[in-house]
Amino acid sequence: MLHNRGVIIPQVPGQQVILAATQLRLDHVTASFAAHCKRKLAAVGTGSVSSHSSRDSREPGDPTTATSILSWLIRHKRKLIISVIFVLLMIVSSMTSIILLHKKRVNLCESTECLRSAANLAVSMDTRADPCEDFYQYTCGNWASDHPRPDAYQSYDWFQDKQLKVYFLVRDFLNRNTSHQPKAVQQAKDMYKGCMDTETLDKRGLKPVIATLETLGLPPYPTYINATDVDYSAYTFDWLDTVIKVKTQLGMDVLIGFDIFTDLKNSTVSKLMMGSPEVTNPFPSTYRERQRHGKRTLKNLIDFLELTTTRDIIHKIERQSDKSEDLDEKIAPIDKLFYRELMKVFVVDGCGTKDSKRTEELNENVIAAANEYVETHSDISELESSNSSEIDDNDDLTIPEYTVDEIQAYTDAVVENNNGTATPIWKKYLKGVFNVSNIVLDFEKDKILVTDEDLEYMSLMAAYVDKTPPVILELYIWVKVVEVMSVHTTTELRTLFQTAYDPTHGHKSVTPRSVQCANAVNDMLGMAVSYGIADPHFVNVTKPKIITMIDELKDSLARLIKQAKWMDDNTKIATYQKIIEMKSLVGFPDWLLEEGRLDEYYEGIDIDAKTHLENIININQVKTIKVLNKFREPNNITWATDPTEVNAYHTVRENTITVPMVMLQYPFFNLGLDSLNYGSLGTVLGHEITHGFDSVGRHFDKNGNMLPWWSNSTIVSFINMTRCFIDQYSKYYLPDLDKHVDGKQTLAENIADNGGLREALAALKHHLRKRGPEPKLPGFEHMTPEQLFFLSYGNLWCGVSTKDALKSDLEVAHTPYLFRAQGALQNNEEFARAFHCRPGSNMNPGKRCIIF
Structure with a gap:
């Protein structure tokens, strides 16, 4: 060199x-x-x-x-x-x-793609490290110096690097003047223009928020502040009516969580599902949510059953654990100050008093209101989290069904046992929500899915609300709603949000407004954005290659299943059938480029470049109504995400994997050599395919129905084999945090990582046997295709994180990158052979964990 x-x-x-x-x-x-x-x-x-x-x-x-x-x-x-x-x-x-x-x-590969990949690998590697002792350091030791972490990120990796580049690409497209584009694409451009027009946003001030509050049945500022000498004892407030309007007009859950969920035992029909709040902020993620909630059972089940992701792209702060008392102590005073200043802005705008004595009194009332909100929020969050339970691989995932009258009777009993007065809630809520749709519910036939934990929450929430003064309930809902809307208004409020956000998350820089707005438009109109940046050669060039790769990966899994001694023959046959039936959504929907289909997809949406907040509200309203109207329609295969998200998904209830088009580009694909492509994207796709058969996927058959399709003996063998993975990953230790990985919590993802790696390597070997040997990578002529495959896999997980980000990582389903890179390789005998690792070395241990 x-x-x-x-x-x-x-x-x-x-x-x-x-x-x-x-x-x-x-x-x-x-x-x-x-x-x-x-x-x-x-x-x-x-x-x-x-x-x-x-x-x-x-x-x-x-x-x-x-x-x-x-x-x-x-x-x-x-x-x-x-x-x-x-x-x-x-x-x-x-x-x-x-x-x-x-x-x-x-035979050297001298294409641009090969030279780029060779340079990337070379500058990321630390060749002084022994690959048989620390393969992550060997592969990624110099990655951080070549990819410095931006101040706005607590962690930075290939996925975030690519997502940021996608936002820049989206921003540039939205800024360009284009012609002959569908109406929806022009609407996306108009929404971006409205987001960027800070002069108009400042000129309009709080008027858009106050007008929306009025339609929701809320005052311009909380009545609790008592700016007009309200008699609290005589004050009335229909909290349920407002919660219904918040759901239908903003698409947001407050106090009550509601969703339409595919029936677990019959994936062709939908079911109503209720519980604790799920969608707490349906607005674009211009700023990340500041509030952290306890584990929400409904949300957990949706994440657990519906979508299993390759990577949570951005470390959202709500993933941080509520178990950290130090974090709570740090955030509580900042929260109180933030809510005090937030309410003060509205009080000053609404009252405009110059009486110093009156001003001082109002200021004291605002402080009291902020403290009251924080306490109420803490109480309700405690109700959400206190009844949550970990979902175990051995758990019966069946969710009970109830009529609305049965739910009401149960909650009434809890309210009365707490010396309260029972009030009809649930039928009124459902009627109010569906009142904006074309659907009329039959409360005898349309039963509701409610987990035991959620039923407990709903009952305790009803008892809590019964004892809480109306003026406090109004305060709670007012703050929840205003908090998500205000950040999309004036410079003053955006600055207030950023000022409150930075101290608790260590950020020192503000994401450029153009990137924030590109992100917001992408969140709300992702398919329209995807239409604008779609590669015209994708359908005929890239997509066939990906389909071939997926087919080879599925064939590899089938061969691995054939070799598995822990599965009986009947379970193997059922597994083959599920593999065959597994569907792939690659790049973007087939209909996206068909004339008129994009506008049909966004029918009903009205965008005005001068009314940014109203644009967001209108989109949420249209989406909510469309979801409600589809309640009685047969379920169709749907995209789990927009094509512009740097991620990949497996939807167990549809037996489908989704691979967005931005994942089919550098640094995950188009790397010049098949050994590199299969080591990166191939392992990602293999990971998603394996999710159909991991600790979650084993519950769902080829049609996505939660029906028994594994024999009892196979289940017992599987569970016994998972203990090896739990023990292995639980030994991984982060000295800076003095904490270990939770091998049980990360089990499903670890199984998928290991299975995906083995499938991708087998698929590569089959591919090269069929296509012939590949050229050598410049500068890496001494490496075999297998070595390049493993090098590409290790490079996939290169990244840099702060201590807070690592602490957050330990609370989610994925193992930190360091151990994702090494864990699967330690279990792979072919890796040890490829790098000539001596027995007993760190990367060639005496015991290996293998399921698939």
Whole structure:
């Protein structure tokens, strides 16, 4: 390797061989010419030119003295020139032959993609590390220095790096003037323009928020502040009516969580589902949610059953654990200050008093209101989290069904046991929500899915509400609603949010407004954005390659299943059938580029570049109504995400994997060599395929129905084998945090990582046998395709994180990147062979965990 200003530059392949051969040829020619001259000079003293010549046979003019040498050279100048030219031609011919011979012997990939991949791998690696002891350091040791973490991120990796580039791409597209685009694309551009028009946002001030509050049945500022001397004892407030309006107009859950959920035992029909609040902020993530909630059972089940992700792209702060008392103590005073300032802005705007005594009184009331909200919020969050339970692999995932009257009777009993007065809630709520749709519920036939934990929450919430004064309930709902709307208004309120957010999350920089707005438009109108940036060559060039890769991965899993001794034959047959039936959504929906289909998809949405907040509200309203109207329609396969999200998904209830188009680009795909593509994207897709058969997927059959399709003996064997993974990953330790990975919590993801790696490697071998050997990667000619595969896999998980981000990682389903990279490789015998790792080394342990 050559070094130039600290950058490692791979040598030109065969360079040393060519130079050595050229030098050898040149030395030979030089030596011959020197010998010839030596013989001529020797003749001066001996009277002969060669051993075969005599004085009598000398040609006229031959030099016989030193003084005649010069004249001899002049007379033979032409011969010398011809000789030199001949020598040069011989050198060029030799070099050309050597180069051609070398290229014939080493087939190098010199495409742009290969050179880019080679450079990326080279600058990321720490070749001083022993790959058999610390493969992550070997692969990613220098990644952080080449990819510095932006201040706005607590962690940064390939997924976030790519997502940020996607936002830049979206931003640039939304800024461009384009013609002949669908209406929905122009609406996306108008929404971006409205988001960027901060002058208009500031000029409109709080008017859009106050107008929305009025439609929800809420005042311009909380009545609790008592700006007009309200008699609290006589004050009334229909909290349930407002909660219904918040759901239908904003798409937001407050106090009550509601969703339409595919029936677990019949994936062709939908069911109503209720519980604790699920959608607590349906607005774009211009700023991440500041509030953290306890584990919400309804939300947990949806995440657990519906979507299993390759990577949570952005470390959202709501993932941070409520178990951290230090974090809560740090955030509580900041929250109180934030809510105090938030309410003060509205009070000042609404009252406008200049009476200093009155102003001081209002200020005290605002402080009291902020404190009251924080306490109420804490109480309700406690109700949400206190009844949550961990979902175990052995748990029966069946969710009970109830009529609305049965739910009401249960909650009434709890309210009365707490010395309260029972009030009809649930039928009124459902009627109010569906009142904006075309659906009329049959409360005898339309039963509701409610987990035991959620039923407990609903009952305790009803009892809590019964005892809470209406003015406090209004305060609670007012703050919840205003908090999500206000950040999309004035500069003053955006700054207030950022000021409150930074101290608790260590951020030192603000994401540029253009990127925030691109993100917001992408969140709300993702398909329209995808239409605008879709690669026209994708359908005919990239997509067929991905379909081939997925088919090879599924075939590999089938072969691995065939070898599995822990599955009985009937379970294997059912598994083959599920693999065959597994569907793939690749890139973007087939209908996206069809004329008129995009506008049909966004029918009903109205965008005005001068009314940014109203644009967001309108989109949420249209989406809510569409979901409600589809309640009685048969379920169709749906995209789990927009094509612009850097992620991949497996939807167990539809037996489908979704691969967005931005995942089918560098640094995950189009890497130049199949060994690199399969090591990166191939392992990601294999991960998603394996999710159909992990600790969650085993509950769902080929049609996505939660029906028993594994034999009891196979289930017992599977559970026994999972203990190996739990033990292995629980040993991984983060010294900076003095904490271990939770092997049980991360079990499903770890199984998917291990299975995906094995499937991808088997698929690569099959692919290369069919297509023939691949070229060598420049600078990595000494590496085999298997070594490059593992190197690409390790590079996939390169990243850098703060301590807070790592602490957050330990609370979610995925293992931190360091252990994702090494855990699956430690269980792979072929990795140890590829890198010649001695038995007992860190990456070649004596015990391996294998299921698939």
